[in-house]
Amino acid sequence: MTDLLHKMQGSRPDGGFRSGFAAIIGAPNAGKSTLLNRLLGTKVAITTPRPQTTRRLVRGILTTERYQIVFVDTPGIHDSKRLLNQTLVRWARQALLDIDVVLLMVDAAKRDVANELFILDMLRRTEAPVILLLNKIDLISKDRLLPLIEEMQRAFAFASVIPISARFNDGVELLLNDVLRFMPEGPLFYDTEAVSDQTRDMLAAELVREKIFLLTHEDIPYSTAVEVEDFQEDQKKQQVTIHATIYVEKDSQKGIILGANASMIKRIKKLVREELETTWGQKITLELWVKVRKNWSKDERFLKQIGLLE
Ligand SMILES: Nc1nc2c(ncn2[C@@H]2O[C@H](COP(=O)(O)OP(=O)(O)OP(=O)(O)O)[C@@H](O)[C@H]2O)c(=O)[nH]1
Ligand SMILES: [Mg+2]
Secondary structure, rough: HHHHHHHHHHHOOOOOOEEEEEEEEEEEOOOHHHHHHHHHHOOOOOOOOOOOOOOOEEEEEOOOOOOOEEEOHHHHOOOOOOHHHHHHHHHHHHOOOOEEEEEEEEEEEOOOHHHHHHHHHHHHHOOOOOEEEEEEEEHHHEEEEHHHHHHHHHHHOOOOEEEEEEEOOOOHHHHHHHHHHHOEEEOOOOOOOEOOOOOHHHHHHHHHHHHHHHHHHOOOOOEEEEEEEEEEEOOOEEEEEEHHHHHOOOOOHHHHHOHHOOOOOHHHHHHHHHHHHHHHOEEEEEEEEEEEEOOOHHHHHHHHOOOOOO
């Protein structure tokens, strides 16, 4: 009977298999997606030097013999009247439901106190314990750390406070062990091989967005959305063909994404193709189209179409 129960729950007969969900939340640009990739040892979420990169929930799955932790990367929480931005914050709020622990990430080198207070208020309404991650400690001197920890602890009853550098892999092991304390005994939620809930076409679309963030300036990345129209895999030839559309809001933005003699779109294509070929070990054919869809970021129907709104 006990054996059957273990099987049904997917846990090991020796007991003690732990599993659960940990949401990584915080202000835009704090380093949440960088941490997710670091924890998994592989890139599942795009990261850029600019805020509001992540637009939806990306689950990263870390499985060992002893546990499975599902880390949920979220868009940065911020205050905005723009519909697209509000949908980002909605995703972050949603990630706080049904989780075992919250990882609140703060950029220790660049504080935004008003936003911190807003986020802490949000967290007061959740029951899960909150671990505070003070990220980017590589950028600050050690003597600034202690007062910061004390200040944060006065503002909220954190389960623990861990200074880390997601980029330089400092404190990440410590953080993982701390997260494990809050993982209950439980079943496997995903296959042991799964690293993310993100499909391959979604990753391809995200990579196109990442390159646009890296190569273009000002409001261009914020006026851009990417949708994969077609994704075909030829298993025999180890070849993948991807057709995707880049949506922008204005004609002038289309010109910038294309670049003189299509030089910009060629650069975007090359970078994405090379990265996917390395990651998947397959030959990639990538076709990109640029379409103007006026004010798409204010259009609920369109946001639903591309999965940014439920
Ligand atoms: N120096 C330093 N930079 C970091 C660290 N962690 C992340 N970064 C950088 O901070 C920038 C933002 O990182 P992301 O991981 O994209 O931040 P995010 O919190 O996911 O941002 P959004 O998706 O916009 O909310 C990138 O340039 C990262 O390389 C760190 O520990 N130290
Ligand atoms: Mg992110």
